[in-house]
Amino acid sequence: MLPWHQYLLGFLFLLAGANHFRTPKIYERIIPSYFPDPKTLVIVSGIAEMCFGLMLLNPETQIIAAWGIIGLLILFIPVHLYMLQNEHASLKLPKWVLILRLPLQLALIYWAFLYT
Template structure:
């Protein structure tokens, strides 16, 4: 049996990935302009989050999933920086919340690393 917090991480990633399909426009708005095919990228990242979320909840695939989550979170860092730089992408979030998201990425990476 896996620890409860590993299931929590999996469920959070599955739900986050599902949200990419429920509200794709939100995610398209936060993508920097140099990233091509915003709609496709939002869907691909949503699928990746869901797959990795399910994989982290499986003992046989947890290590691969953990490294995949870490890589995905690294790939998402430019999005968080873009949200800090662009008022439209910031979605009216306070600056402190946008700043806090960057260390949160690293905390999530550490959390995933616990399962490698």
């Protein structure tokens, strides 16, 4: 049986990925303008998050999933920086929340690394 925190991370990524399809416009808004086709990126990243979340729940695929999650989290860093720099992309979140999201990415990367 997997540890509870591995189930939690897998479930969080399943929910996060599904949310890309519930509220795609929000995700499209936070993608930096130098990335092409935000709509496609939102769909692809949502599918990837859900796939990796499910794969993390299987001992046979957890290592691939963990590395995939780490890769996604690294790829999402420009989005977090863009949200700090662009008022429209910030979603009216307080600056301290946007700043806090950067070290949170590192914590999530570490959490995923536990399953490699």
